[in-house]
Amino acid sequence: MAHLETTAEVLRNRGVSRRDFMKFCALTAVAMGLGPGADLAIAQALSTKPRLPVLWINGLSCSCCTESFLRTAHPLAADIILSMIALDYQDTIMAAAGHQANETYEQAIEKYKGQYILALEGNVPMNEQGMYCIDGGKPFYEKLKMGVEHAKAVVAWGTCASWGCVQAASPNPTAATPLHKLFPNKPQIKVPGCPAIPEVMSAILTYIITYDRLPSLDSQGRPEMFYGVRVHDQCYRRAHFDAGQFVESWDDEGARSGLCLYKMGCKGPTTYNACPSTRWNNGVSFPIQSGHGCIGCSEQNFWDQQSFYDRITTIPHMGTNSTAETVGVAAVAGVAAGVAIHGAASMVRHACCDKKKAPEVNEDTSKS
Amino acid sequence: MSYEYKTQGYNVVDAGRRLVVDPVTRIEGHLRCEVNINDDNVITNAVSCGTIFRGIEIILKGRDPRDAWAFTERICGVCTGTHALSSVQAVENALGIDIPDNANIIRNLMQLCLMYHDHLVHLYHLTGLDWVDVVSASTADPKATSELAQKLSPWPNSSPGYFQSVKDKLLKLINSGQLGIFTNGYWGHPAYKLPPEANLMVVAHYIEALDFQKDVVHIHTIFGGKNPHPNWLVGGVPCSLNIDGVGAADVINQERLDFILQVIERCRTFAQQVVIPDTLALASFYGDWLNIGGGLSKLSVLAYGGIPDIANDYTDKSLLLPPGAIINGNFNEVLPVSLTDPEEIQETVNHSWYKSYPAGKIGLHPWEGITEPHYNPGPNIKGTPTALKQVDERDRYSWLKTPLWRGHQMEVGPLARMLIGYARKNSEITDLVDDFLGRAGGVPVTVLQSTLGRIAARSLELAWSAEKMRYFYDRLITNLKNGVRATANTTKWKPETWPTTELRGVGFTEAPRGALGHWIKIKDRKIENYQCVVPTTWNGAPRSPDGQLSAYEASLMNTHMDIPEQPLEILRTLHSFDPCLACSTHIIGPDGKDLLTVRMDRGM
Numbered sequence: 016m017a018h019l020e021t022t023a024e025v026l027r028n029r030g031v032s033r034r035d036f037m038k039f040c041a042l043t044a045v046a047m048g049l050g051p052g053a054d055l056a057i058a059q060a061l062s063t064k065p066r067l068p069v070l071w072i073n074g075l076s077c078s079c080c081t082e083s084f085l086r087t088a089h090p091l092a093a094d095i096i097l098s099m100i101a102l103d104y105q106d107t108i109m110a111a112a113g114h115q116a117n118e119t120y121e122q123a124i125e126k127y128k129g130q131y132i133l134a135l136e137g138n139v140p141m142n143e144q145g146m147y148c149i150d151g152g153k154p155f156y157e158k159l160k161m162g163v164e165h166a167k168a169v170v171a172w173g174t175c176a177s178w179g180c181v182q183a184a185s186p187n188p189t190a191a192t193p194l195h196k197l198f199p200n201k202p203q204i205k206v207p208g209c210p211a212i213p214e215v216m217s218a219i220l221t222y223i224i225t226y227d228r229l230p231s232l233d234s235q236g237r238p239e240m241f242y243g244v245r246v247h248d249q250c251y252r253r254a255h256f257d258a259g260q261f262v263e264s265w266d267d268e269g270a271r272s273g274l275c276l277y278k279m280g281c282k283g284p285t286t287y288n289a290c291p292s293t294r295w296n297n298g299v300s301f302p303i304q305s306g307h308g309c310i311g312c313s314e315q316n317f318w319d320q321q322s323f324y325d326r327i328t329t330i331p332h333m334g335t336n337s338t339a340e341t342v343g344v345a346a347v348a349g350v351a352a353g354v355a356i357h358g359a360a361s362m363v364r365h366a367c368c369d370k371k372k373a374p375e376v377n378e379d380t381s382k383s
Numbered sequence: 384m385s386y387e388y389k390t391q392g393y394n395v396v397d398a399g400r401r402l403v404v405d406p407v408t409r410i411e412g413h414l415r416c417e418v419n420i421n422d423d424n425v426i427t428n429a430v431s432c433g434t435i436f437r438g439i440e441i442i443l444k445g446r447d448p449r450d451a452w453a454f455t456e457r458i459c460g461v462c463t464g465t466h467a468l469s470s471v472q473a474v475e476n477a478l479g480i481d482i483p484d485n486a487n488i489i490r491n492l493m494q495l496c497l498m499y500h501d502h503l504v505h506l507y508h509l510t511g512l513d514w515v516d517v518v519s520a521s522t523a524d525p526k527a528t529s530e531l532a533q534k535l536s537p538w539p540n541s542s543p544g545y546f547q548s549v550k551d552k553l554l555k556l557i558n559s560g561q562l563g564i565f566t567n568g569y570w571g572h573p574a575y576k577l578p579p580e581a582n583l584m585v586v587a588h589y590i591e592a593l594d595f596q597k598d599v600v601h602i603h604t605i606f607g608g609k610n611p612h613p614n615w616l617v618g619g620v621p622c623s624l625n626i627d628g629v630g631a632a633d634v635i636n637q638e639r640l641d642f643i644l645q646v647i648e649r650c651r652t653f654a655q656q657v658v659i660p661d662t663l664a665l666a667s668f669y670g671d672w673l674n675i676g677g678g679l680s681k682l683s684v685l686a687y688g689g690i691p692d693i694a695n696d697y698t699d700k701s702l703l704l705p706p707g708a709i710i711n712g713n714f715n716e717v718l719p720v721s722l723t724d725p726e727e728i729q730e731t732v733n734h735s736w737y738k739s740y741p742a743g744k745i746g747l748h749p750w751e752g753i754t755e756p757h758y759n760p761g762p763n764i765k766g767t768p769t770a771l772k773q774v775d776e777r778d779r780y781s782w783l784k785t786p787l788w789r790g791h792q793m794e795v796g797p798l799a800r801m802l803i804g805y806a807r808k809n810s811e812i813t814d815l816v817d818d819f820l821g822r823a824g825g826v827p828v829t830v831l832q833s834t835l836g837r838i839a840a841r842s843l844e845l846a847w848s849a850e851k852m853r854y855f856y857d858r859l860i861t862n863l864k865n866g867v868r869a870t871a872n873t874t875k876w877k878p879e880t881w882p883t884t885e886l887r888g889v890g891f892t893e894a895p896r897g898a899l900g901h902w903i904k905i906k907d908r909k910i911e912n913y914q915c916v917v918p919t920t921w922n923g924a925p926r927s928p929d930g931q932l933s934a935y936e937a938s939l940m941n942t943h944m945d946i947p948e949q950p951l952e953i954l955r956t957l958h959s960f961d962p963c964l965a966c967s968t969h970i971i972g973p974d975g976k977d978l979l980t981v982r983m984d985r986g987m
Contacts, residue, residue: 077461092594119566181439302609322447323453
């Protein structure tokens with residue numbers, strides 16, 4: 016077998032100077048919010064390890080996470096794909112197709128047993144014997160299972176893989192099921208968002224490469240460094256919330272002056288994500304900056320929390336510096352629950368949702 | 384037992400060897416393709432199977448129509464935003480809401496940005512590897528590549544040293560033992576015709592385009608807050624305009640406008656100096672592919688039209704991408720298209736994994752659409768229902784329905800738009816096409832009706848969309864100069880202002896891949912029924928009830944394959960449509976009773 020180059024070697028061979036390499040490590044350390052000396056640790060790790068093999072597969076999804084990943088600016092997607100990781104399977108951009116693609120997948124599993132990251136985009140339909148998502152003539156679930164079995168760890172990209180997302184919204188006709196419910200015992204990271212933020216996706220891979228471990232996760236399996244604080248708590252419009260200055264109607268003077276969007280249905284107070292700090296697409300903007308409230312796309316069942324334009328009525332008190340570990344769980348009315356109480360909570364949730372939805376369903380069907 | 388029949392000028396024969404490509408990669412979603420080849424390795428039967436089903440439309444039932452854009456936008460993360468645009472238009476159409484001129488301009492800027500981005504990624508990252516041999520590129524003489532590049536274009540990244548550095552990177556990757564996304568490609572396949580220096584040039588542009596595409600979407604990020612999946616609004620756009628306010632504050636101020644203009648100008652330059660020259664280079668080396676893969680583009684093409692120049696005017700007069708239908712190969716006559724006439728657009732399910740329509744109905748207009756999914760591949764498949772070795776195309780074989788226009792299978796997409804615009808003598812489109820044909824050596828317009836022509840049509844439209852972005856940007860500035868700054872109409876924002884009777888609306892546009900329509904019924908201020916008929920449903924459908932082939936299937940017919948086990952020719956033609964399968968499967972309908980009882984415990 017050919018010598019497997021380290022990431023640093025690959026970068027050097029691609030014409031990246033030592034100075035630029037160190038600059039990249041420092042930027043990465045800053046992007047991940049790491050302390051002094053972390054850049055050296057990153058440099059050390061990238062200089063001694065072969066490229067991390069990543070197999071990335073798609074179930075029921077819209078491919079927005081793939082697209083988001085390709086938008087990452089630091090590091091550049093081309094640098095990640097060609098230098099930092101060995102992306103042996105990614106069916107949206109890989110060269111091979113058909114049986115050659117399937118062979119690539121199987122060979123990579125065999126070659127890197129226990130060493131590769133399995134990245135799942137989308138989720139798995141369990142109705143119709145899994146044939147709502149067919150891959151190679153078989154249910155997609157089989158492909159996922161094969162990959163998960165020998166993976167070192169599994170990354171659930173986006174809200175589809177993490178929680179279910181749009182195809183799992185009520186009444187979830189395909190029985191679309193997120194990763195942790197299928198493989199509860201496999202080490203995994205949830206990176207929710209619809210899609211996840213590009214630079215957050217790449218930073219999580221960089222973290223794994225650098226430290227050879229998964230980042231610290233909250234009780235729901237999300238990296239704390241990006242999902243530890245509410246959108247509301249980092250929002251640059253927060254001062255207007257505290258001062259009671261709100262947009263009252265689309266395109267009113269308040270909207271033109273950037274007042275708080277809470278009354279327009281903004282879900283920032285109950286959403287955990289890095290949108291206001293990392294922002295989107297190389298820090299260009301984020302939804303609230305563009306004038307639309309947060310729709311809460313990184314939260315579980317966000318589709319089923321009434322209209323995006325309904326004001327939320329239960330939010331933590333102003334000025335609290337809460338985290339996902341504390342009041343957040345209570346704040347997201349009926350949505351989230353810690354692992355320990357998960358079972359009980361979901362039973363309550365379903366009873367509640369079913370009750371709410373049932374009359375509408377009956378009404379609709381009786382009309383027809 | 385083999386069968387044989389004639390349709391649309393093809394002789395379909397299912398004898399000979401059967402080849403299966405599953406998954407078809409470098410697309411959005413999941414697609415399977417089966418073909419039969421004869422002793423001369425020529426395709427005699429093509430079968431396109433959509434193998435993913437998500438059911439967004441049933442999920443929409445009973446919800447707030449103002450939210451629909453967010454659900455339907457998630458139909459596709461690649462052509463992100465175009466479903467949202469159709470959705471807000473459908474809701475506005477149903478409720479009788481007019482939007483301000485600025486909102487129309489900003490929506491057009493977002494749609495054109497999407498079109499540019501989508502075509503760019505398609506050309507280099509999705510179909511590019513079908514035409515460019517990455518391994519061959521690593522053998523190129525960088526000096527010769529530099530000479531070629533400078534002959535074709537003034538693009539500054541064209542020195543021998545630059546191409547040497549790209550070659551070095553490529554060599555290191557190949558020698559690293561970890562080829563990543565290039566693993567198991569069909570490198571060295573005899574159907575690759577580019578000389579090494581041209582391969583190296585396009586590989587360099589593959590990497591440049593990958594870096595550039597992330598900047599193109601900044602237009603979405605500024606107006607919509609993020610990409611993929613920017614935010615939209617019924618009644619206008621969510622972003623406000625504020626040039627002279629205190630502190631030049633949120634949301635769109637001069638800094639943001641300058642940012643957008645800079646992206647637009649980069650788009651124009653990249654189109655003229657990289658994309659169009661590369662397309663011409665491909666055409667010069669792959670002349671034979673201007674005669675392969677034409678399929679339905681020679682017979683029946685359809686466009687709904689898009690990019691309204693005048694706010695709230697969705698008629699011929701206003702649409703910069705003109706609508707129309709051409710059937711039976713009569714390119715002298717463009718027929719008008721109505722999205723509300725129940726006799727024009729109908730969907731059928733005879734070859735799809737759904738229950739048959741009741742009362743002997745064959746086709747249904749989207750407003751009346753019924754869908755009851757039922758996976759039933761029939762008794763004559765090879766393998767088992769959960770381990771398919773071969774589907775039975777005489778039975779049901781796809782999650783896609785088959786939409787028909789006045790009974791015809793139709794091709795939609797950039798090529799259809801160019802052909803319809805050309806036939807209608809739309810001066811912008813005829814200028815664009817004639818200029819390209821002239822630069823390609825004076826070839827006739829009919830060469831566009833081919834696999835490579837489909838790709839060329841995308842490049843032309845990419846260049847057009849960059850110019851139109853500049854046009855709408857200037858219009859926005861003119862409005863600001865004149866003090867026109869409204870971006871939303873909120874008079875009917877609150878559901879209490881709506882009637883409770885049944886309201887019907889339709890919203891449509893030209894998505895990058897082709898004609899896109901959303902049909903909505905609102906009753907009691909909630910969504911009663913929602914149906915999308917999308918580009919890939921048109922192009923990638925299974926057969927019609929009377930055995931007509933869809934655009935994918937027809938385009939593969941009669942193609943010769945050099946090495947059947949390495950199906951490069953199949954990929955080239957399928958990729959020329961830029962398949963998008965998550966978009967193309969439906970579940971909806973007033974009779975969706977069974978569906979609503981199919982519930983899994985989401986907490987499992």
